Amino acid sequence: MRRKIHRARRAFAPALAAAVSILAAGAATAQSGPLSPMPYDAERGVFSFAGGLERALPAVVQVTTLGRSGGPTSGDNEPRPISAGSGAIIDAREGVVVTNNHVVEGGRKFTVDLTDGRIFDAVLVGADKATDLAVLRIEAEGAALGLAQIEVANSDALRTGDLSFAVGYPLGLDQTLTMGVISGLGRSGMGDRIEDYIQTDAAVNSGNSGGPLLDSRGRLIGVNTSILSGGGGGNDGIAFAVPSRIMMYVVDQLRTTGEVRRGQTGAILGSLNPERSRDFGLGFVRGAVVEDVAPGSSAEAAGLRRGDIITRIQNRLVSNAGTVAATIGIAAPGSTLEVVYLRDGREGRAALRVDPDSERAVAVGAEAAVARGITVRLTADGLQVAAVEGGSPAAAAGLLAGDVLERIDGAPATVLADLNALEADGEHRLSVRRNGEVVEVVLP
Template identity: 70%
Template sequence: MMRHTLLASTGAVLAVILSIAPVGAPLGVAAALAQTPGFQGLPYDARRGVFTFAAGLDASLPAVVQVTTLGQSRGPSSAGEPKPAQGGSGVIIDAANGIIVTNNHVVENGQKFTVDMIDGRLFDAVLIGSDKATDIAVLKIEAKGLSQVETVDSDTLRTGDLAFAVGYPLGLDQTLTMGVISGLNRSGLGDAIEDYIQTDAAVNSGNSGGPLLDSRGRLIGINTSILSSGMGGGNDGIAFAVPTRIMMFVVDQLRASGEVKRGQIGVALGSLTAERARDLGLNIVRGAVVYDAAPGSPAEQAGLRPGDVITRIQNRPVANAGSVQATVGIARPGATLPVVYLRGGREATASMTVASSDPVAVRVGVSAGMARGLT
C-alpha cells in the first residue's frame, strides 16, 4: 500500500513535468528543458534519463535513525536487560554533538534507548529531555561520522509543496514516502500544543519521530500522528507533523536545561463554533472565544474580557483555541504578543506581555470540551 501511494504521487509529479514538453516530444526534450532558464531545478537525472528527487534527499537519509525504547521489566523475570517496549524513528539535527529529535511518545516511560543507523551501527542513547505538550524528545549518542539534516523555517511552507516522510514503519527498514503539504496550522485535535503540518505522505506506526522533509531534503517537521478511519489505525492519507517552528523552541530549551519553560497570558478559551457564532451575532466560525481572564493576568491587563473572539495573535490567523495555545506555548516570558479580537462584532487590537507560567492549570465552569485551561 505504501509503495502504491509513493508511485501514484510520483506519477502525478512526472505528468506535470512532462506536460511542459510538446505532445509527442521525446524524453530528451524534457531533459533539455530542465537545463533552460525558467526550468532549472526540475528533478531530472540526464545521465540515467529519469526524473528523481534523490539528489536532494541523499544527504539527509543517513541522518534518519530507528529508535528503540526499552521499558523496565516487572515481576519475577525483571532481572537482566529491560525488554523492548516500543519503537519509532528519529532524525539527527546536530552531528557534532550526536543530537537526535524524536517524539515524546516514542521514548515515554523508557528506561533505556538504542539508536540504529542506516549503515548498520547501533548505539545506546541518553535522553536529554522530553516535552509531552508538543510530543518532542531529544536523545544524544556518542558517535563519529554522523550525518545531519538541514533545518528550515516551517513558516515558509505553502499548501501544495512536496513533502517526504522518512522512517521505519511497520517493522520495515528505512522507508521514504512522498506527498504534498495538505494543510497548515492544524489544531484542535487534543489538549496538546498543536500547530501541525498536515500531509498525505504515507505515515504509519513506526514513522513516529521521523522527519518530514521538503523536496531539497531539508527538515520541515517531525511526524507525530495520523488520523485514521479504520479500526487498525492504518494510513488514510492524513498525517500530522510538528513544525520546525515549534520543534526548535522545544529542542533549544531541552538541550539547555532538560525542561521547557513556557509563558502564559491567563485566559481560558474555547473554539468558536457555528452555534456560538450565532449567539454572538458573528458570521465567522474561526476564532477563539474568551471565557475568562484571570485577575491581574496579561489578558486582563490587555483589556480582554469574556465574549471577546480572538482572530489573530502575533500576526498569525486563529482557527480555534488551539491556535492561541500553540502561539503562547512557545512564547518566552516577557515576550510581547499583538492580538486582534472582535467585541460586539467590531475589531480591536491589544498587546500582551507574556508572564511566567502558573504550575496549576485553571479551568472555568463552561461546557465540557468547550474551554481549555488557562493559556
Template identity: 65%
Template sequence: MSLIRAARRSVSVLALVAVTASPVWAQDPGPPLPYDAERGVFSFAAGLERSLPAVVQVTTLSTSSGPTRGEAEPAPISGGSGVIIDAAEGIIVTNNHVIENGQKFTVDMSDGRLLDAVLIGADKATDLAVLKVEAQGLSQVEVVDSDTLRTGDLAFAVGYPLGLDQTLTMGVISGLGRSGLGDAVEDYIQTDAAVNSGNSGGPLLDSRGRLIGINTSILSGGGDFLGLGGGNDGIAFAVPTRIMMFVVDQLRASGEVRRGRIGATLGSLNANRARELELGFVRGAVVEDVEPGSPAERAGIRRGDIITRIENRAVANAGSVQAVVGVAEIGAGLTLTYLRDGRSLTAEVAPRETVADRVQAGSDEVAALGAVFAVAPDGEGVLVTAVGSGTNAAAQGLTAGDRVAEVGGRPVAGLAALAQAIRDARSPVRLTVTRGGETLEFRIEG
C-alpha cells in the same frame, strides 16, 4: 475517527510520479523537475540522499513491572524513528510517545551501527524528545523554517515503519496550522505522504531533503490507538520546525521547557457559536474566561472577545492562539487583534510562566481553592461567585452565593485580606461561610 500515534513505524511504498505538461506550463514552464540525465529519469534522490543517513531507528527499553525469572536486562517496549540535527553533539529529535516510560534507549544507524542513547529531555505538550549519542562520523539534516511552507509543496516522510528498514514516501503538504487533535501546543503540518506505525519521530523533508517537521500522528478511519487495525488514510501530522527548534533549544539548555501562558480560557469559534453571537464568520477563538490578575486581564481582554489574529497570524481556532503563546518567550509582548461589539481592537499581552501560587488575585476577583471570589454587591464582605466542576471545593459542597466569613480562623472583610489569608493558611484550608443565615465550615485542599 481515531487519532493514531505513529509509534513503531516507518514508511511504506515507492512513489511513482507521472508528469503531464499543461497548456499553462507550456507557456511558462518555470524550473524543470530534477532530472537524472544518465539514467533518463526524474528523481529527487540527489537532494534526499544527503539526509537519509541522519534518519535513525529508536528503540525504547524498560524492565517489566510484573514477575520476572531473573532477567535483569531491559526489554523493548516501544520504538519509532528519529533524526539527527546536530552531528557534532550527537543530538537526535524524536517523539515523546516513542521514549515514554523508557529506562534505556538504543539507536540503529542506517550504516548498521547500534548505539546507546541518553535522554536529554522530553516535552509532552508538543510530543517531542531529545536524545544524545556519542559517536563519530554522524550525518545531520539541514533545518529550514516551517513558516515558509505552502500547501501543495512536495513532502517526503522517512522512517522505519511496520518492521521495515528505512523507508521513504512522498506526498504533498495538504494543510498548515492544524490543531484541536488533543495536545497542548498544536500547529501541525498535514501531509498525505504515507506514515505508518514506526514513523513516529522521523523527519518530514522538503524536496531538497531539508527538515520541515517531525512526523507525529495519523488520522485513521478505523483501528485502535496503535494502528493495529487501521491503516494509513492519507492524513498525517508533523510538528513544524518552528515549534521543534523552540523545544529542542530549551531541552538542550536545561532539560525542560519553560512555557508561558496569558491566563485566558479559549474556545474555538464554530458555526453554532457564530450563529449564537450573530457573526458572519466561523474562524477565531472565543474568550470564555479570564483569570484574575493574569496578563490577559491586565491587557483588557474580557469574556466574549473574539481573537482573530495573534502576532499577525490568522487565528483559525483556539489552538492557533496556543500554538503561538506556547512557543513565545516568557515576558515578550504578543500583539492580539480581537473583536468586541463589532469593533476591531488590539492589545499587547506578555505571557508569564505558570507559577505554583495557589491564589490568582486580580482587581475585581480572586481565584483560589477551585473557586472564584468577588466583593459582594452590597459592598459587605466577599462572596463565592463560581465553583469549578470536579474541584475539591465542589466536592465539599461550596456553592456560588456563599458569603465568606473567615479563612483559617481569620475574619475576611475584602479581597486583599481573603487572598493573603488563603496564602498563609495550611492545606487543607479551613473556610467558614454563611448561607441563608446558617454558618458552614469547609476544609478544602489547595
C-alpha cells in the same frame, strides 16, 4: 463502453505526451537554474527528487527504547525493548537526535541505529509531553563519528499543496520514504495542550513516530507524531507533524535546561465554530473566542474581555484556540505577543504579556473553565458545556454542547473549581444531564 475508453485514451495520449515533452524540455534546458518545473535526472532520463532527499536520509535514524517489560521475566534485570520509533540527527557534532516523547517514554536505555548499520547507545537529554517531543544524545564523540545532519527549514513558509516526504522505520521495515502533500496547516483538537500541527497525506504508520517530515529539497519541516485512523491503526492519509518552528524552540529549551518553561496569560480560550459564529453574528469561522479572563492576569491588563474574537497573534492568522495556545506555548515568559481581536464588530489590538506558569490541563476563570477539550460556563442550570473542541478527549467521549455536568468521579459538580478534579491523569467518569436524562460519560 470499450470503444469509448479507447477513444478517450487516444484523445488523451497526445496531450500526455506533449505535457511530458514540455516537462522534459524545461528540465533539460534549466539543469543549472531554479526554473526547472521538476527535478530531472538527465543521465537516467527520469524525474526524481532523490538528489535533494538523499542528503537527508543518512540523518534519519531508528530509535529503540529499552525498559522493564510488563510481562513475565526470566530473572535477569537487563532492560528489554518496549517501543521503537524514528528520529532525526539535527546536530551531527554533538550527536543530537530529535524524536517523539511517546517513543522514549518509560525508557531506561536507548539505542540509535544508523542507515549504515552502526548502532549507538544514547541518553535522554529531555522530553516535553505537551508537544510530544524528546531529545536524545548519542553517547560518543559526534564529531568523530562522521554523522550526517539534517537541514531544518522554517515551517512558517509552508503552503497547502507543497510536496512532503515522510521518512522513518514503519511496521518493522527498514528506512522507508513516502510522498504526499501538505494537506492543511494549523490543525488542533487532537487532545494535546500545544497543537499547531502540519497535516499531510504522506503515508505514516506505526514506527514512523519521531521521524522527519521533509520538503522537496530534503529539509526538515516537521516531526511526525500521530495519525487519524478510521480503524485498526492503519494509514488513512491523515497524519500530523509538529512544525519545525515549535520543534526548534522545544529542542533549544531541552538542550539548555533539560525542560521547557512555558508561560500563561490568564485568557481562557475556545475555538470559533459555525454555531458560535452564528451566535456572534459573524461571517467567518476562524478564530479563538475569549471565554473568560482571570482577574489580575496579563490578559486583563491587556484589555481583553469575554467574547472577544482573536483573529491574529504575532501577525499569524488564528485558525482556532490551538493556534493561540501554541504561540503562547513557545513564547518565553516575560515576552509580549501582539494580538488582533474583534469586539462588537470593531478591530482592536493588544500587547499580551506572557507570565510564568506551571503546566495545567485545567484552566478555571471567574465565569468559565476549560478542561480536556470542553469549555464550561456556570449558568442558572448549573455547569453547562458551552463548546467541545473537535478531536479532543471530550469529543471522543461523546460530550455535547448544552450538557450540564452533575457529577465528576461520583462527586457533585456545582462550581467551576470542581473541574480541577479533571487535572489528574487517567479516565474520569462524568454524569451529565442531557434533554432531561442523566447520561454517564467516560472521559479519557
